Amino acid sequence: MPAFKRPASGRTGLNTSSRGLKKCNTVTQLRIFKASRFMSSLPAQDIRLREARAPFKFNSSAYLLRIGWQKANNLGELLEALHTCPEESIFQHTFLTLQEHHFFRTGFSNDFAHWAYADCNEVALAEWLAGVDVRAFTSVAELRERLVEVVSSYLAAHPQAGHRPALKPFYFCASDSVIVPTPFEARNVDQFLQALGQIGVHCVHHHFIEARLRLKLRTNDFSVWLEEDAGLSQAAARLNRIDIYTATLEDVRRQIIRIVESTLR
Known part of the structure; x- marks a missing residue:
């Protein structure tokens, strides 16, 4: 199953009726508020070692391309394919390409932008596509709509670009993903920070970037745990403001550790 189709982990036994969901949300928010108030009154050392409401289990992902x-031989065909290609392909050419971008630091942060630049010589369109921030989307459908909107707007302003043959065709790919457990588990903030310094960057990508689609939220696994289970709502909010485009995954790791450490001082 593709990474973004995996159900979000959560507590079982929730009331799924409309009234029940509102009640559950209210109860959850109240628990988070009480936990944050309580944690803010504790010394930093106590916060580090206090057992969280639930442990954080670090996982990674493996992919088979x-x-x-x-395929698209020109921008017009790219636009047509964007409407109908599987969601797995949208995920592959945006979120997974972003992971490669963190390693190589070359080209654009998604495949669509790179192809528009390198094979279609449409620099402006490439910049528009590269400017699409995946953090703003909680579903592949929303991300697809935005990509279609960008290409449509560009071709409306430059109709001749839609029929100009590309140097190489764009092949739509997808990946089958498998969750790979790691031996790392954190039962308190101190263990969380220690594990963050030892896990691989693929694990960081899994929890910090992929999780946004899996959770259907504009957040990540680390922030959810820090807020709901460790009571560090301020750190959780600051993590969501990390720039995942200009920072490498190693930089992201260091920033997460630095933010949590600064919250404990």
């Missing part, structure tokens, strides 16, 4: 049947 598949080349799909759709």
Whole structure:
């Protein structure tokens, strides 16, 4: 199953009726508020070692690339394919390419932008596509709509660009993903910080970037745990403001550790 189709982990036994959901949300918010108030009154050392409401289990992801049947020989065909390609392909060419971008630091942060620049020589469109911030989306459908909007707007202003042959075709790919457990688990903030310094960057990507689609929220696994289970709502909010485009995954790791450490002082 693709990473973004995995159900979000959560507590079982929730009331799923409309009234029940509102009640559950209110109770959850009240618990978070009480935990934050309580944690803010504790000395830093006590906060570090106090057992969280639930442990954080660090996982990673592995992917097997598949080349799909759709391809685009020009920007017009790219636009058509963006409407109909599987969601797995949108995820592959944006979120997973962003992971590669963190390693190599070359080109653009998504495949669509790179192809528009390198094979279509449409620099402006490449910049528009690269400017699409995946952090702003909680579903692949929303991200697809934004990509379609960008390409449509560009071709409306530059209709001749839609029929100009690309140097190389764009092949729509997808990946089958598997969750890979790690031996790291944190039962308090101190263990969380220690584990963060030892896990691989693929694990950071899994919890900090991929999680946004899996959770259907504009947040990440680390922030959810810090707020709901460790009572560090301020640190959780600051983590969501980390720039995942200009920072490498190693930089992201260091920033997360620095933010949590500064909150404890």
